[in-house]
Amino acid sequence: MKRFYKTASVGLADGGYQVLLDGRPIRTPAKAQMLLQGEALAAAIAAEWEAQGEKVEPGSMPFMSLAATGIDRVTTQxxxxxxxxxxxxxxxxxxxxxxxxxxxxxxxxxxxxxxxxxxxxxxxxxxxxxxxxxxxxxxxxxxxxxxxxxxxxxxxxxxxxxxxxxxxxxxxxxxxxxxxxxxxxxxxxxxxxxxxxxxxxxxxxxxxxxxxxxxxxxxxxxxxxxxxxxx
Missing domain, CATH: 1.10.3580.10 (ATP12 ATPase)
Structure with a gap:
């Protein structure tokens, strides 16, 4: 996937933190809201997005993957x-x-x-x-x-x-x-x-x-x- 954003950052949200791409909150692969309780985790995921080159390589973002799994899979099962x-x-x-x-x-x-x-x-x-x-x-x-x-x-x-x-x-x-x-x-x-x-x-x-x-x-x-x- 080609990189479609310029910057990644952390933003406050009601009840936690969100990762923002050009100011817009990211969602999980299942389109769920990614609301994180810890600022350190949000910052680590934002850093993974910021570190991407011309292409976004999901395999290079373990924290994003684990968070998405927790929200999409663990929450539902x-x-x-x-x-x-x-x-x-x-x-x-x-x-x-x-x-x-x-x-x-x-x-x-x-x-x-x-x-x-x-x-x-x-x-x-x-x-x-x-x-x-x-x-x-x-x-x-x-x-x-x-x-x-x-x-x-x-x-x-x-x-x-x-x-x-x-x-x-x-x-x-x-x-x-x-x-x-x-x-x-x-x-x-x-x-x-x-x-x-x-x-x-x-x-x-x-x-x-x-x-x-x-x-x-x-x-x-x-x-x-x-x-x-x-x-």
Missing amino acids: REAVIDQIAAYGGSDLVCYRAEAPADLAERQMASWQPLLDWAEGRFDARLTVTAGIMPAVQPEPALKALRLGVAAYDDLVLSGLYQLTTGLGSLIIALAVVEGRIDAAKGVEFALLDELFQAERWGEDSEAAERRRTLARDMENAARFAAMCRV
Whole structure:
């Protein structure tokens, strides 16, 4: 899409902030009003629009995309989105530990167990840990508690949490990032712990390394977005 505006800015609106293109408020792809509660988020989205060249590249505007998703998708399908996010708690990767080698098992324990302990204290959700290939059946009270925790976030935070959860493959790690328990870089490290362990042992794969860099960028953007939504 060719750039059709000269300047992007932030304007006050009744109940929040709007992003303005040549003084006109933008709307979501579904034509909904984009009313934002935080000035920092509005400024970040305006900066994405301002940074566009002769053509508008939607892929270069992660904050705009996440905000539009929160308004267009989460608002209209909130319960379904909560269910999709919370479902990761039933098979969370941090609950599955290696039996061997010992140094991998020790690294998993040192990295993941503090997050499970944190989640138990923060959400009253005590999850079961297992080793080997047999799946662990998680206690229903813990799963309900995690769903309640997810449901407590507003629509825009849920947009960021959804991207973090699906990207990292772990609800516990994603919640820890959103809550500020760990940063996004550490979240990626924990989510890819097994892969990184193998890379250390057998050598780096260039394609895998590039995928990790892309994931790290996306998770950092999602974490920053969620943080701006929670101000």
